[in-house]
Structures are given as C-alpha cells and as structure tokens.
Amino acid sequence: MTTFALIINQKSGKREKDQLIETIKNFLIEKNIPEKNILYFYPASADETREMAKEACLDKIDVIIPLGGDGTIKLVCAGIYEGGGYSRLGLIPTGTVNNLAKSLNIPLNPKKALENLFSGRELAIDIARVNDQYMISSLTLGLMADMALSVTPEHKRRYGALAFIKAGWKIFLRRRSYRVQAISDQKKQYFKTKLLLITMSNTVAGLPGFNQKDTVDDGLFTVYTLRKTHFIRFFFYFFFRIGKFNHFRHWDSFQASELRLINVRKKDKNNPNVRIDGDVAGKLPVLIQMLPKAITVIVPKK
Missing domain, CATH: 3.40.50.10330 (Probable inorganic polyphosphate/atp-NAD kinase; domain 1)
Incomplete structure (x- = not known):
C-alpha cells in the first residue's frame, strides 16, 4: 500500500x-x-x-x-x-x-x-551540490542576487515584478561589476560581469525563454554571463517578453557539469552575493557539481 x-x-x-x-x-x-x-x-x-x-x-x-x-x-x-x-x-x-x-x-x-x-509518470531529474548545499533550479550572483536581497517577501507578494524593478534600478545605478574566475570541467576563464546566472532548465524565476535545449535530466547546467547591461531592455526581456529572454544580445554562455567560481578581487566588499533557488547562500568561492538523475519526480504523461 x-x-x-x-x-x-x-x-x-x-x-x-x-x-x-x-x-x-x-x-x-x-x-x-x-x-x-x-x-x-x-x-x-x-x-x-x-x-x-x-x-x-x-x-x-x-x-x-x-x-x-x-x-x-x-x-x-x-x-x-x-x-x-x-x-x-x-x-x-x-x-x-x-x-x-x-x-x-x-x-x-x-x-x-x-x-x-x-x-503521471516517473522522471529522474538532476540536482546539483553547491558547497554543502543543493540546487534544483538556478544560482545567481551580481545584479539579480543583489536585487533579490533588497526585496522583502512582503514587497514581492504585494508588488510582484515592480518590487524587483525598483530595487534593481537602485542597484543598477551603482554600476558595480564583479571579477570572477570560473574553472569548469572544460576550461578556465575570467569574467568581468554585472550578472552571472546558472540554470538547470529552460525556466528561471518561473519564466521560460533561456536555452531551449536545457532539460532537467541532461546532466549539465548552463552558465550565462552578461557583458553589459541596458537596464530598461534587461527588465523588458526578463519580466515582459516571456519566452524571448535568450534573444537578449549581451549574453555569453557555456555548459558544464562541474564549476568552481572564485572572486578575483580580494576585498570583502567586492565579493558578490550568491543566491541558490532564490535563497541567500553566502558569497564566493563556490563549487558546483551536478548529480545526474538524482531524484525521481512524478510528472504528467507526455
């Protein structure tokens, strides 16, 4: 039974x-x-x-x-x-x-x-280990993590996307960029970016429109970095042009199954905030490791 x-x-x-x-x-x-x-x-x-x-x-x-x-x-x-x-x-x-x-x-x-x-049917999906925590959807650092830290749950429920836009505008005016070293299972590289985003599927914050090839059971996550940010255009794509966010021109991206992120600047004030699945997760460094098909979920039949 x-x-x-x-x-x-x-x-x-x-x-x-x-x-x-x-x-x-x-x-x-x-x-x-x-x-x-x-x-x-x-x-x-x-x-x-x-x-x-x-x-x-x-x-x-x-x-x-x-x-x-x-x-x-x-x-x-x-x-x-x-x-x-x-x-x-x-x-x-x-x-x-x-x-x-x-x-x-x-x-x-x-x-x-x-x-x-x-x-429904059973489907084995990936999760990821991030240091001593776990991830099921996404990790952000930079602009999106800073925005989320500035929005209270009450404001999020009351104002929805407008709460993030208000917080994001203030953060955007600071024009802060972060220097990050990324060591993956494929290569080592450096970024100067306002936003780094890691996704495990084609949806982020409940919205589709990233890499259509991303699936919940492919053993890979996708890493996006933003070369430059036009505030109004960024929010237009993220909140209103649902399903078209991957058309935003200023992304660089690659896929990996393991990734270490290290803050290049040594001062604490320049160490970016990290959020995992919308929750505060401290600061860099982090080690992200995929755990392929680790959890079985009951999903609708195709």
Missing part, C-alpha cells in the same frame, strides 16, 4: 496551508489510501526539513510532498538524495514562483496536481 509524507513549511500562509492539507488528506482517502499511511511533518528550520525528508526516505515512504516554495522543495530533494533516493517527489505547487513545477509542467491547480500523483 502506498505511503505519503507531507513536509510542511509553517512560515507561509498558515490558514491557506491548513485548508490545503485537509484537501490533500481527503483526496488521498478517496483514492483508497488509509489515513494511517498519510504522515505529516512540521519542521521548524531548514536543517529539520532536510533531515525529516531524509528520515522519511530511509523509512521507505513512497511519495514525499513538500508544501512550500522552491526553497522547501530544494531541502526535501536534498533529504531524499541523502536518504538513498527511494522516495518519489510529489509536487503540489504552493510557492510564489514554483520554478521547478513549471519546468516539469506540473499543474498549478492543486486538484489537478493531486490527480497527477496517480495518473
């Missing part, structure tokens, strides 16, 4: 989350899943989220459902991987961005996403 575990981020939308938990429980019972086979975990920290997912996987729970944003999903994926990979990941999108769900074509409607758990 199939067993399910819900790992619940308690910091977001408690009332709505309680209603969703009840909806999920009732749906599973209607699918003849005994209530005793539905487990609930309420971690109080990121470390607990990762550890509870690991323990559930070691206990041979069949499907683990994270209820939270991409940050919560990333921690659950880390736990499943460290627990040996037995459990399948079931996605019910409840975040603001839902980047991984969108890259896998998971329905955003909760009831349709629940149906997918029973009608």
Whole structure:
C-alpha cells in the first residue's frame, strides 16, 4: 500500500496551508489510501526539513510532498538524495514562483496536481551540490542576487515584478561589476560581469525563454554571463517578453557539469552575493557539481 509524507513549511500562509492539507488528506482517502499511511511533518528550520525528508526516505515512504516554495522543495530533494533516493517527489505547487513545477509542467491547480500523483509518470531529474548545499533550479550572483536581497517577501507578494524593478534600478545605478574566475570541467576563464546566472532548465524565476535545449535530466547546467547591461531592455526581456529572454544580445554562455567560481578581487566588499533557488547562500568561492538523475519526480504523461 502506498505511503505519503507531507513536509510542511509553517512560515507561509498558515490558514491557506491548513485548508490545503485537509484537501490533500481527503483526496488521498478517496483514492483508497488509509489515513494511517498519510504522515505529516512540521519542521521548524531548514536543517529539520532536510533531515525529516531524509528520515522519511530511509523509512521507505513512497511519495514525499513538500508544501512550500522552491526553497522547501530544494531541502526535501536534498533529504531524499541523502536518504538513498527511494522516495518519489510529489509536487503540489504552493510557492510564489514554483520554478521547478513549471519546468516539469506540473499543474498549478492543486486538484489537478493531486490527480497527477496517480495518473503521471516517473522522471529522474538532476540536482546539483553547491558547497554543502543543493540546487534544483538556478544560482545567481551580481545584479539579480543583489536585487533579490533588497526585496522583502512582503514587497514581492504585494508588488510582484515592480518590487524587483525598483530595487534593481537602485542597484543598477551603482554600476558595480564583479571579477570572477570560473574553472569548469572544460576550461578556465575570467569574467568581468554585472550578472552571472546558472540554470538547470529552460525556466528561471518561473519564466521560460533561456536555452531551449536545457532539460532537467541532461546532466549539465548552463552558465550565462552578461557583458553589459541596458537596464530598461534587461527588465523588458526578463519580466515582459516571456519566452524571448535568450534573444537578449549581451549574453555569453557555456555548459558544464562541474564549476568552481572564485572572486578575483580580494576585498570583502567586492565579493558578490550568491543566491541558490532564490535563497541567500553566502558569497564566493563556490563549487558546483551536478548529480545526474538524482531524484525521481512524478510528472504528467507526455
């Protein structure tokens, strides 16, 4: 008999989350899943989220459902991987961005996403290790990371893209560039850039339009660096010309399965902020290593 575990981020939308938990429980019972086979975990920290997912996987729970944003999903994926990979990941999108769900074509409607758990197929996807953390979608440093650090969750919910544009304009006026050494499994190179972006699929921040060849299971990530930035044009492509961001002319890019990023300038004030899947992740140096087909997800049939 199939067993399910819900790992619940308690910091977001408690009332709505309680209603969703009840909806999920009732749906599973209607699918003849005994209530005793539905487990609930309420971690109080990121470390607990990762550890509870690991323990559930070691206990041979069949499907683990994270209820939270991409940050919560990333921690659950880390736990499943460290627990040996037995459990399948079931996605019910409840975040603001839902980047991984969108890259896998998971329905955003909760009831349709629940149906997918029973009608879908299994797909093994890549994750990446970044120092002692994990990544499921993207890493940014420079302009986008600095912008995100300047936007509070409340402003993001209230103003959406406008909050990032306001923060980005202030950061853009500083005209700060970073000097980075990148050592990949292919070559060593240096960049002077306002923005470095690493993607593991064709979607970033929930939007498509990067390298159409990027897939969630090809064992590679794509590294983009921005040679120069025209602020208005940059935001036009990123927020409004959905699906066309790869047409922005000033990108350089390459693919790799392993990459070390080092700050060339030694002063701390010139060491760029790093964000992984939208969460603060410190500063350089970082070592990024792909873990091919590390997690099995239930996705819609083709």
